[in-house]
Amino acid sequence: MDSEELLAFLSAVGHAQRIRIITELSEGQLYVSELARRLGVSRPLLYMHLERLEKAGLVVGHLALSDDGKALKYFELAPFDVRLNLQTILAAARQDEKHEQSAEGS
Secondary structure (H helix, E strand, O other): OOHHHHHHHHHHHOOHHHHHHHHHHOOOOEEHHHHHHHHOOOHHHHHHHHHHHHHOOOEEEEEEEOOOOOEEEEEEEOOOOOOOOHHHHHHHHHHHHHHHHHHHHO
16 A cells, blocks of 8 residues: 555545445445435435545445346445554555656666
């Protein structure tokens, strides 16, 4: 994980609404309308938060057809395990240095 990925993760979990989304999805996948109802938020706002979580690799979305043929967008948690400590930050900085050295060598 480089610093950009670490910052994306921290930014994604750094909002109360996104913590609530993660909490709801911890019980299993949900389609967007159901998740919006449970959280009491609009679907456009929910999609904004889900996009941030998806970019950080915390959730995964996929389309499925309901029994009546409607397309439903489902989201579920992706497996993740991030520890925030000095070693994590130093490892991210080392990854950045490797990327920079590779770019310079190209």
